[in-house]
Amino acid sequence: MHAALPDSDVIIVGGGPAGMVLALLFARQGVRVTVLEAAHDFDRMFRGDTLHPATLQLMETLGLIGELLTLPHTRAVSARYIRPHRTQVLADFSRLGGKYRYLAVMSQMHFLNFLHRALSRYPGARVEFGARVQELLETGGQVRGVRYRQGGAEQTLSAALTVGADGRYSKTRALSGLPLLVLSPGQDVLWFSLPRQAGDPGGSIDLYVDGGHCVVATDHGERWQVGLSIPKGGYARSREAGTAAVRRAVGAAMPWLAERLERLSEWSQLRLLSVEVSRLRRWHRPGLLLIGDAAHVISPIGGLGINMAIQDAVACANLLTGPLLQGALRPRHLAAVQRRRSWQIALLQAQQVIEEREVGSVVGDPQAIHVPVGLLRAVNRLPLLRRLPAYVTAYGLWPERLAARWHPARADLAKTLAGGRGEGERQEHPVGGEASLI
Numbered sequence: 001m002h003a004a005l006p007d008s009d010v011i012i013v014g015g016g017p018a019g020m021v022l023a024l025l026f027a028r029q030g031v032r033v034t035v036l037e038a039a040h041d042f043d044r045m046f047r048g049d050t051l052h053p054a055t056l057q058l059m060e061t062l063g064l065i066g067e068l069l070t071l072p073h074t075r076a077v078s079a080r081y082i083r084p085h086r087t088q089v090l091a092d093f094s095r096l097g098g099k100y101r102y103l104a105v106m107s108q109m110h111f112l113n114f115l116h117r118a119l120s121r122y123p124g125a126r127v128e129f130g131a132r133v134q135e136l137l138e139t140g141g142q143v144r145g146v147r148y149r150q151g152g153a154e155q156t157l158s159a160a161l162t163v164g165a166d167g168r169y170s171k172t173r174a175l176s177g178l179p180l181l182v183l184s185p186g187q188d189v190l191w192f193s194l195p196r197q198a199g200d201p202g203g204s205i206d207l208y209v210d211g212g213h214c215v216v217a218t219d220h221g222e223r224w225q226v227g228l229s230i231p232k233g234g235y236a237r238s239r240e241a242g243t244a245a246v247r248r249a250v251g252a253a254m255p256w257l258a259e260r261l262e263r264l265s266e267w268s269q270l271r272l273l274s275v276e277v278s279r280l281r282r283w284h285r286p287g288l289l290l291i292g293d294a295a296h297v298i299s300p301i302g303g304l305g306i307n308m309a310i311q312d313a314v315a316c317a318n319l320l321t322g323p324l325l326q327g328a329l330r331p332r333h334l335a336a337v338q339r340r341r342s343w344q345i346a347l348l349q350a351q352q353v354i355e356e357r358e359v360g361s362v363v364g365d366p367q368a369i370h371v372p373v374g375l376l377r378a379v380n381r382l383p384l385l386r387r388l389p390a391y392v393t394a395y396g397l398w399p400e401r402l403a404a405r406w407h408p409a410r411a412d413l414a415k416t417l418a419g420g421r422g423e424g425e426r427q428e429h430p431v432g433g434e435a436s437l438i
């Protein structure tokens with residue numbers, strides 16, 4: 001069995017933003033990659049729907065930005081904190097340098113379908129839907145692939161590397177035995193959608209705070225995605241209080257939405273997000289690496305989850321493509337990905353724990369002083385500091401850029417490396433050429 005060639009170079013468990021971006025980055029360099037996705041499609045509501053400047057820049061590097069931006073989206077140029085008599089800008093993306101000075105708010109379903117279409121042009125890449133991973137295949141402590149269920153049948157797949165990108169409730173993480181550090185019990189969020197109307201405010205992601213309630217609202221073009229913070233573990237009590245209590249809470253914080261809130265009448269219209277801030281101490285074992293939410297769950301505060309998941313994927317592509325193409329992947333390469341990414345995740349999470357406590361203190365306590373208004377005012381007076389929150393949201397603390405050697409024009413290098421391993425089946429250009437990618 002050991003002598004047999006693996007079925008794939010890389011198995012990616014989970015076709016979320018981290019898994020699909022990584023699959024695309026690997027596939028375009030000729031790495032054979034299989035994505036196993038438990039769901040039957042990418043149709044999903046109430047997920048992170050923000051594409052940050054770092055992601056837009058990456059799509060430009062890949063020659064995909066034009067087509068991406070033809071998909072339905074809105075643009076948020078700022079994030080604001082809104083109280084009854086005061087509105088404060090938490091992050092002003094319009095002041096950023098660079099070409100993309102906004103967050104694109106796009107349904108995750110559109111984004112993932114877009115990545116899937118791009119990926120389908122590479123013959124060495126495939127996405128298996130309805131494929132739920134259940135077991136890691138291991139020999140001598142080395143992960144060599146997975147066992148999964150698809151259409152009622154058990155299948156196995158082997159690979160030089162298995163990447164767990166299966167989100168916050170990661171099965172891969174549970175199977176790996178890697179210890180998880182939970183930093184904060186956090187709060188929880190109830191999400192729902194309401195139609196948007198002409199004349200509604202727009203162009204910003206807003207956090208409304210009033211009457212002991214925190215509500216976040218994101219403009220999705222035809223609808224608002226609204227999230228109401230509730231105390232951690234308070235779901236049963238909220239459910240007992242019913243939709244009327246949710247309507248009251250949101251209406252107090254967002255009075256202009258009060259009339260439309262009547263449409264929120266069934267509990268089934270609400271979706272619970274259990275907020276968590278946690279991370280793995282170690283992201284890898286021989287033959288296995290975890291990335292995105294599977295390696296670190298980030299609170300929705302600041303909307304950093306997708307950005308960090310995609311930046312993990314970019315770091316993987318930069319550090320692992322060469323060793324994979326040369327058939328020389330070692331545990332130290334996986335450790336390098338964690339080294340590159342984990343310190344900034346840790347710093348961002350530390351900041352989030354503080355912010356979470358602020359939000360947690362206001363939920364259910366109208367008197368609580370929750371956001372450091374004085375500090376915000378000071379930050380807003382200093383031009384350099386004023387740009388900092390926007391920069392960190394847009395790019396993270398240390399942005400991951402696709403290494404120049406993996407830019408489209410350098411596909412010749414991948415060919416050389418693949419040739420060095422003597423594999424004739426490598427294909428670094430998509431079928432039909434690079435000009436029309438979708």
Ligand SMILES: Cc1cc2nc3c(=O)[nH]c(=O)nc-3n(C[C@H](O)[C@H](O)[C@H](O)COP(=O)(O)OP(=O)(O)OC[C@H]3O[C@@H](n4cnc5c(N)ncnc54)[C@H](O)[C@@H]3O)c2cc1C
Pocket residue numbers: 013014015016017018019036037038039046047048049050131132133134165166167168169170171172191273291292293294298300302303304305306307309
């Ligand atoms: C309601 C909500 C609002 C959010 N808002 C924001 C926001 O505004 N901005 C932001 O940046 N982030 C936001 N987030 C967080 C963001 O959605 C996540 O951080 C991001 O999707 C993580 O990407 P990922 O690829 O790591 O994991 P996921 O997107 O969770 O993808 C994991 C995938 O793995 C699949 N999977 C799971 N188990 C298995 C298995 N055993 N076998 C095969 N496949 C499996 C799942 O079906 C899923 O498709 C929000 C999250 C939620 C829930």
